[in-house]
Amino acid sequence: MTYLLSRALFGETTSRMQADGYPERTLNWVNHIPNGYTVYCGHDQRSTNGCPLTIPGRAGGRAIFVDTGAGKGGHLAWVDLPYPPVEEKLFVC
Secondary structure, eight states: OOHHHHHHHHOSEEEEEOTTSSEEEOOGGGGGSBTTOEEEEOSOOOOSSSSOEEEEOTTBOEEEEOOOOGGGTSOOOOOOOOSSOSOOOOOOO
């Protein structure tokens, strides 16, 4: 597998493999989420208690991992987002 394909499939990794055979992912990107922003993440089960996991970042933003393992016997989680959106912010990397 090439570096770019691995990065696209798994994000930033530690170069170690987990027990399930997938690469161990880092969460360093969470520290770059600007203050006032929330990033909702799916398809990356981080929950250990059946509830979505919230990780605050150093820049003031946060990531909420909503995958709680429903396809593997865990709970089903979802997010109700307000409509119309509360405020739109343009963020350019």
